[in-house]
Amino acid sequence: xxxxxxxxxxxxxxxxxxxxxxxxxxxSTAKDAFFRADNAFDSWRNWRRAARRYYxxxxxxxxxxxxxxFPxxxxxxxxxxxxxxxxxxxxxxxxxxxxxxxxxxxxxxxxPYFLRAAKLWSKIEQWCDSSQSGNIGKKIKxxxxxxxxxxxxxxxxxxxRRTFKENNEDGDNNNDKGRGLWALQAIYAFHGGxxxxxDESSIFRGLFGGYSAYNNIVCTGxxxxxxxxxxxxxxxxxxxxxxxxxxxxxxxxxxVGFFELHIPTGHVMLHNSERILAVPSLPPSEDEGxxxxxxxxxxxxxxxxxxxxxxxxxxxxxxxxxxxxxxxTESVVLYPTIHDKRMLDLSSISGNNGQPQQIPVxxxxxxxxxxxxxxxxxxxxxxMYVYSIRVRLLTPQDEDYVTPEQxxxxxxxxxxxxxxxxxxxxxxxxxxxxxxxxxxxPLLREGGYRYDAGNAAEDLxxxxxxxxxxxxxxxxxxxxxGSFGGWLQFVPGSLNNPKGDEFNVRVAPFAxxxxxxFIF
Numbered sequence: 001x002x003x004x005x006x007x008x009x010x011x012x013x014x015x016x017x018x019x020x021x022x023x024x025x026x027x028s029t030a031k032d033a034f035f036r037a038d039n040a041f042d043s044w045r046n047w048r049r050a051a052r053r054y055y056x057x058x059x060x061x062x063x064x065x066x067x068x069x070f071p072x073x074x075x076x077x078x079x080x081x082x083x084x085x086x087x088x089x090x091x092x093x094x095x096x097x098x099x100x101x102x103x104x105x106x107x108x109x110x111x112p113y114f115l116r117a118a119k120l121w122s123k124i125e126q127w128c129d130s131s132q133s134g135n136i137g138k139k140i141k142x143x144x145x146x147x148x149x150x151x152x153x154x155x156x157x158x159x160x161r162r163t164f165k166e167n168n169e170d171g172d173n174n175n176d177k178g179r180g181l182w183a184l185q186a187i188y189a190f191h192g193g194x195x196x197x198x199d200e201s202s203i204f205r206g207l208f209g210g211y212s213a214y215n216n217i218v219c220t221g222x223x224x225x226x227x228x229x230x231x232x233x234x235x236x237x238x239x240x241x242x243x244x245x246x247x248x249x250x251x252x253x254x255x256v257g258f259f260e261l262h263i264p265t266g267h268v269m270l271h272n273s274e275r276i277l278a279v280p281s282l283p284p285s286e287d288e289g290x291x292x293x294x295x296x297x298x299x300x301x302x303x304x305x306x307x308x309x310x311x312x313x314x315x316x317x318x319x320x321x322x323x324x325x326x327x328x329t330e331s332v333v334l335y336p337t338i339h340d341k342r343m344l345d346l347s348s349i350s351g352n353n354g355q356p357q358q359i360p361v362x363x364x365x366x367x368x369x370x371x372x373x374x375x376x377x378x379x380x381x382x383x384m385y386v387y388s389i390r391v392r393l394l395t396p397q398d399e400d401y402v403t404p405e406q407x408x409x410x411x412x413x414x415x416x417x418x419x420x421x422x423x424x425x426x427x428x429x430x431x432x433x434x435x436x437x438x439x440x441x442p443l444l445r446e447g448g449y450r451y452d453a454g455n456a457a458e459d460l461x462x463x464x465x466x467x468x469x470x471x472x473x474x475x476x477x478x479x480x481x482g483s484f485g486g487w488l489q490f491v492p493g494s495l496n497n498p499k500g501d502e503f504n505v506r507v508a509p510f511a512x513x514x515x516x517x518f519i520f
Contacts (some may be wrong), residue, residue: 002035002036002037002038002039002040002043003034003036003037003115004034004035004036004042004043004046004047004111005033005046005047005049005050005114005115005118006026006032006034006035007026007027007044007046007049007053008026008027008052018117018190021354023145023146023190023192024093024118024145024147024189024190024191024381025053025054025146025189026050026053026147026189027053029122029125030117030119030120030121030122030190031122031125034115034118034119034122034467036326037268038179038261039082040351043237045318047109047111047139047395050109050114051108051109051409053149054150054189055111055148055150055151056150056151056396060415071172072351073520078141086400094415095381100443104438110183110186112181113182113183113185113186113299113302114186114189115209116302116403117183117187117189117190117302118424118501119189119191119306120187120220120302120305120306121187121190121309122308123309123310123312123313124207124309124312125133125141126411127309127313128141131142131409132315132319133317134206134330135317135485136319136330136331136332137319137329138195139204139205140194140207143194143195143202143221144191144193144194144207145191145193145194145195145224146192147188147189147190147192147399148188148189148192148276149189150185151165151227153188153190153225156225156226156229157225157226157228157245158229159232159245160181160225160245160261160336163178163263163442165180169327178263179264179266179298180263180264180265180266180267180298181245181261181263181266181275182261182266182298183266183300183302184247184261184266184301186302187302188225192205192224192225192226193222193223193225193228194221194222194223194224195224196224196227196241196267198209201328203217203219203221204217204219204322204328204330205219205221205331206219206220206221206222206250206331206336207221207222207248207332208221208222208248208332208520209331209333209387209520210250210322210332210333211322211333211334211335211377211379211474212322212323212329212333212474213386213473213475213476214438214475214476217322218250218379219250219322219331219332220248220250220259220520221248221249222247222248223246223247223248223249223258227249227326228245228247231246231249232245232246234304241260241271243260243263243264244260244262244263244269244271245260245263245352246258246259246260247259247260247261247268247301257270257271257272257381259271260321260519261300261301265298265300266298266299266300266301267280267300268280268300268304269281270380270381272381272382272476279380279518280519281304281382281518281519282300282303282304282307282518282519307517307518308520312332314339315339316337316339316340317332317333317334317335317336318337319331319332320332320333324451324471324472325467334520335375335376335377335386335387335388336361336362338373339362339364339372340362340375340418341360342360342361343358343359343361343511344358344361344481344483344511345357346358346359346396346424346481346482356483356509359482359483359510359511360508360509360510360511361510362374362375362510363375363485363508364508365506365507365508366394366400367503367504367505368407368408368503368505369394369400369402369406369407370391370392370393370394370404370412370444370488370490370505371391371393371394371398371400372389372506372507372508373389374387374389374390374484374485374507374508374510375387376477376484376510376512376513378512378514378519380516383479384476384477384479384498385476385477385478385479385484385512385514386474386475386476386477387474387475387477387484388473388474389472389473389474389488389507390470390471390472390473391414391444391449391470391471391472391473391488391505392441392444392470392471393411393444393445393446393447393449394446395446395447396446408499408500409492409493409499409500410445410446410495411443411444411445411488411492412443412491413441413443413444413490413491413493413494414437414440414441414442414488414489414490415435415441415457415489415490415495415502416433416434416435416436416488416489417433417437417486417487417488417489418431418432418433418486418487418504419432419433419484419485419486419507420484420486420509420511421477421480421482421483421484422480422482422483422484423480423482424480424483425481425482426480435456435457436454436456436457437488438473438476439453439455440452440453440473441453441454441495442471443494444471444490445489446501447468447469448466448467448468449466449467449470449471450465450466450467451463451464451465451466451467452464457495458495460495460496477512479514480512480516481512481513481514483510484509484510484512485506485507486507487504487505487506487507487511488505489504489505490502490503490504490505
């Protein structure tokens, strides 16, 4: 009961088109927006101020004695609301009127939702300010828009306006028509989405990042409500989606899909505009309440964004260039990193060709000083995987480093690949062999690589650019559940000037999971 929101005297103007780190409607960064009050009265008083700021209205004198003003410490969406009664002094805007005493209970803050939104945004802001975020962190933070009040949400977006207007006209304090938007309101109170995409380079500062394979790039941003409104009225948004509001969109030189929130339930869905396919983007609640039995989860968008904020802050996703040779393509990349210790459990599947029953989401193997880290992302809308193989020659600062004398070479160059893909459901094994990887033949050195390309190992073009860091290769695989592994064959020295016999570098099996807990 003591945790509450801090409300400063000033606030940014909601809905402006310029980012501002102090942009929440409460007048501070998300990190500074919540605190533990000294006593229950101070907590209650700050919640009253927060409600007044959010609804731009006065606090009813009758609310000062109501114990229901305190927010529940529970994160459940069913009944834990901070229902500080607030009333607008005879103000009517866009058909929304909040003068009636009988509607006072409607004008409330859901305390746990706003606290959770403040905490997740705090994680994102701190990640953006850290060295972990590279150059893209500042771009993402600068793209975040001012937080929005209740009236601003309704003024900008017709689906907010219609939903809450219907609630108000019903005069029913227990009406649940707007419940699916409560969590989204809390999120937009601190940052009202990201600025609109202005050019191709701005696609890469999407908050949720993405992945690349061949020449295709997907990167997802958090929509502001104006862009959401435009998308709702666009050709790609079907009329039967009237109860859905777009909240995030992925781009690949064109729209390829978007995340949407189901207004009655708060579910977050992934909608593919090409195949008209929608899949849940996170699992239903495991609680035993009646709402959960009906697969209703009103806080789904908070759970979804909390999970992503946690992955950012814990280093489970990385910052890389989508195209290694183009600096402007630096982005959040969703391939799980070596810090992700999750496992895919295949123990319920009989047989599976003697393969391990626990497959790591991320694999790592080192052979003669060459490290390979590999992982995949399930693309639900296309029912396939994109996977990433990251290869480097370890340096003296790294674990498992061996000297050039111990490994037998100073440089080595990729010649060929051999993949083994195991389908755990059918017990089938698919093997793939070929030269290089997608026409690339990187020459590794300590700390970097040369980006060589060619039609075949015996037909390389001119020497490619010299790059720093880790060589990354991305490609696609079909919709199986199981594992992916194999070998990369290297030549000591270079392909044109070998310094020894070829050797195989192990790619340890990593999981192909077509039922991930979350989709981003």
